[in-house]
Amino acid sequence: MKLFTFATSPYARKVRIVLDFKGIDCEYAERCYSLDRKEDLRAASDRAEVPVLVLDDGRTIADSTIICEYLEQVYPEPAVYPRDPYERARMRMIEDLCDRTFDAVGFGYFLAILRADAPEASAMQSAAREECRALMERLERELDGRDFFCGEVSLADFAAVCHAPLAHAMKIDLTDLPGVRAWMDRMRKIPAVAADRERASKAWAGVHNIAAEFEGPDGKIHWRDSRLEWPVRNGFVDLVAREFRAGKMMFPPRAS
Ligand SMILES: N[C@@H](CCC(=O)N[C@@H](CS)C(=O)NCC(=O)O)C(=O)O
Numbered sequence: 378m379k380l381f382t383f384a385t386s387p388y389a390r391k392v393r394i395v396l397d398f399k400g401i402d403c404e405y406a407e408r409c410y411s412l413d414r415k416e417d418l419r420a421a422s423d424r425a426e427v428p429v430l431v432l433d434d435g436r437t438i439a440d441s442t443i444i445c446e447y448l449e450q451v452y453p454e455p456a457v458y459p460r461d462p463y464e465r466a467r468m469r470m471i472e473d474l475c476d477r478t479f480d481a482v483g484f485g486y487f488l489a490i491l492r493a494d495a496p497e498a499s500a501m502q503s504a505a506r507e508e509c510r511a512l513m514e515r516l517e518r519e520l521d522g523r524d525f526f527c528g529e530v531s532l533a534d535f536a537a538v539c540h541a542p543l544a545h546a547m548k549i550d551l552t553d554l555p556g557v558r559a560w561m562d563r564m565r566k567i568p569a570v571a572a573d574r575e576r577a578s579k580a581w582a583g584v585h586n587i588a589a590e591f592e593g594p595d596g597k598i599h600w601r602d603s604r605l606e607w608p609v610r611n612g613f614v615d616l617v618a619r620e621f622r623a624g625k626m627m628f629p630p631r632a633s
Pocket residue numbers: 383385386387388389409410411412425426427428439440441442476599
């Protein structure tokens with residue numbers, strides 16, 4: 378199997394952690410369509426997003442949640458889905474919160490840093506910090522004194538561990554969230570998570586400015602669904618409109 382992945386993508390990282398955790402052999406190809414325009418990724422996935430899993434017979438599976446579901450069915454042990462049906466549903470809701478909301482908050486924050494001269498920049502950074510803090514409080518409540526979100530370690534933990542460090546990047550004080558802090562320490566001791574952290578920190582260390590990580594060769598940034606919802610909901614619609622009019626937005630390709 379081969380995984381199209383990208384070291385700083387939380388979606389690709391989540392899948393890679395699951396592959397490592399389950400001890401599945403896989404070849405890795407670093408891709409980011411908006412940055413490198415490599416057509417093999419575009420051919421493997423309608424949306425040209427990472428991650429995409431390519432099976433040995435050439436069939437492909439796109440989307441981190443769908444890939445993880447496939448991996449869990451084909452390689453059930455060690456499990457990353459809870460056995461209890463309600464906990465399994467909770468796991469999906471926490472994963473969704475991370476994939477949709479956490480991701481959009483981080484995207485909004487880094488965009489505000491990249492567009493530091495925009496009149497909305499400072500308010501956008503504050504809105505993102507405020508929502509990130511609320512999300513960390515939500516994680517504390519979801520943990521509710523447990524070691525992991527759904528009993529045993531699960532996909533909910535792997536999704537969250539790819540996003541929670543955003544709070545550190547934003548210098549958010551977590552002193553009053555002891556459950557989350559202990560959970561982060563616990564997660565770092567899992568070898569698949571430790572290996573992911575090392576890869577991600579190495580990749581971020583190589584990023585010399587935010588623009589290099591965000592903008593493609595034509596200055597366009599990849600946008601989609603929740604990344605669009607967040608600035609509009611927070612009243613930064615003018616910034617979005619300026620990005621659009623300046624031709625700086627890139628969306629996943631039209632379905633074909
Ligand atoms: N729903 C998808 C989202 C994947 C996604 O948005 N991936 C981003 C990287 S974080 C991507 O490939 N963007 C296209 C690009 O930047 O070219 C999933 O869960 O896999």
